[in-house]
Amino acid sequence: MKDDALRIELEGANANRAVLYYLIFVEVRNALGEDRAIEIMKRAIYQRGSETSLPIKQFSPNRIRELGEYHVKHSAGGGKLFNPEIQRLDDTAFEVLNTTCPLKQAWIDY
Structure with missing residues (x-):
């Protein structure tokens, strides 16, 4: 495909x-x-986030730059789903703007 x-x-x-x-x-x-x-929805989403966050725990508590690099590298669809744009990435902060979100767009369209 x-x-x-x-x-x-x-x-x-x-x-x-x-x-x-x-x-x-x-x-x-x-x-x-x-x-x-x-x-209820908050608890369920938090629980799922806790389950899926296991791979990033290795960057806690102070490996911010590596966390940011990992996040962008593993963005869904090779980055094409959320189109992340790094606003800031250094040893003290990671800021990313996801320029698209299929979930938000689906809610708008629905």
């Missing part, structure tokens, strides 16, 4: 994930109220 086709499929999968997150949030909000829905 060509790179463009893979990128399109990856964008579609992420868009589908975004809509699913939204629909789950709406159902939980309808059942339990908005405050509780936000609390």
Whole structure:
């Protein structure tokens, strides 16, 4: 499969994930109220982030430059999904601007 086709499929999968997150949030909000829905979604997202963050723990607490390099190198779709632009990368700070986000775009389009 060509790179463009893979990128399109990856964008579609992420868009589908975004809509699913939204629909789950709406159902939980309808059942339990908005405050509780936000609390539940935050906990679930935090849990998943904790699970997927294992590879970057090696950079804690002060290997900021290496963390930034790792982040950009491992950006989804070879960087084509979020198009990260490094704003700052040195030994004290890492700032990145993701110029695209398929999840946000899917929420806008939905």
